[in-house]
Amino acid sequence: MPTTAAxxxxxxxxxVTSDAALRRYLHGLPGVDAVGLEARAAGLGTRSIKTTAKAYAIDLAISMIDLTTLEGADTPGKVRALCAKGRHPDPTDPSAPRVAAICVYPDMAAVAREALGAGSGIAVASVATAFPAGRAGLDVKLADTREAVAAGADEIDMVIDRGAFLTGRYLQVYEEIRQVKDACGAAHLKVIFENGELATYDNIRRASWLAMLAGADFIKTSTGKVAVSATPPNTLLMLEAVRDFRTATGRQVGVKPAGGIRTAKDALKYLVMVNETLGDDWLSPDWFRFGASSLLNDLLMQRQKLATGRYSGPDYVTVD
Incomplete structure (x- = not known):
């Protein structure tokens, strides 16, 4: 049952012809039933997945991971090791699926591109637009984006200007997303809201529609750099937004929860949410991703347990 009216x-x-028209449209969206949204997310989180369905879901979750390193101490060696893990997550089991993407800072995009090589089936994703704060001029954000694409990024994860959004300068945010999308060329664009800073469900819904109107290929919950990142309620709200947007426009947009999803149990709850809200259309790495690093290790341990009946423990997977 939807918790927001379409x-x-x-x-x-x-x-999008004026700030007033855009504000009028976004504030005219039906309000979010916060109690209903949280109850629905909690209810979906109680679903149980067993046996063959669980094995399928774990492999699907692995294939949806954007394996990520976004630290000031990142080195080419660390990025190469992450790429090797992305290609062969479990060296003892070649049947383990590869991840969807390797996500790095722009200056590491070329390293990831070279390490993955041609034909790996794994995308290079790069954060851009002065990630994570987004505090830079548009010319800097566009240069950041073009640099990452030129270095080999297939996907760009941009952050919106939360200050502009929260003060109602919606057309400015729209134009930034639109111009970054143009700078991406053939690369896909994921737009990060930082839901923890948007504060209200209504703001998250407005940001979702604003980004999709501007051309986002994916909408993403968070940077993983603030206290509140992906949560089941705010992700459910975004899933409902992309569903309603496709109904209204015919265009399908992906969703990426990021930050705070660390266990296989959590990942499977999100997949249940996708299936119940959107159906099979979005159960693919083309339309749903997990922004994560430690999540992959727990998925691999659960996968090994299903195959052998024994829980191997963290010493049997690589440390990112």
């Missing part, structure tokens, strides 16, 4: 009819053609 907008009625198609998106008006003049919605």
């Amino acid at each position: 907008p009625r009819g198609p998106v008006p053609s003049d919605v």
Whole structure:
């Protein structure tokens, strides 16, 4: 059952012609039933997945991971090791699926591109636009994006200007997303909201629609750099937004929860949420991703347990 009402009819053609028109549209979206949203997310989290379905879900979750390192101490060696892990997550079991992408800072995109090589089936994702704060001029953000794409990034994860959004400068945020999308060229664009800083469910819903109207290929919960990152309620809200957006426009947009998802149990709860809210259409790395690093290790340990009946423990997986 939806916890937000869908907008009625198609998106008006003049919605992005002025700040006033965009504000009127975004604030005209039906309000979020916070109690219903949280109850629905909690209820979906109680679903149990067993045996063959669990094995399928674990492999699917592995294939949806953007294996990530975004630290000031990142080195080419660390990125190469992460790429090797992404290609062969479990060296003892060649049947383990590869991850969806390796996510790094722009200056490490070329290292990841070279390490993955041609035909790996793994994308290079790069954060850009002055990640994680987004405190830079548009010219700097566009240069950051172009640098990452030129270095070999297939996907760009940008952050919105939360200050502009929270003060109602929606057209400025829209234009930044649109111009970054243009700078991406053939690369896909994921737009990060930092839900913990947006504060309200209504703001998260407005940001979702704003990013999708501007051309986002994915909408993403968070940077993983603040206290509140991905949560089941705020991810459910974004899933409902992409569902309603496709109904209104015919265009499908992906969702990426990031930050705080560390266990296989948590990942499977999110997959249940996707299945119950969106169905099979979004149960693919093309449309749903996990932004994570430690999550992969727990998925691999659970996978080994299903195969052998024994829980091997963290010493049997590589440390990122």
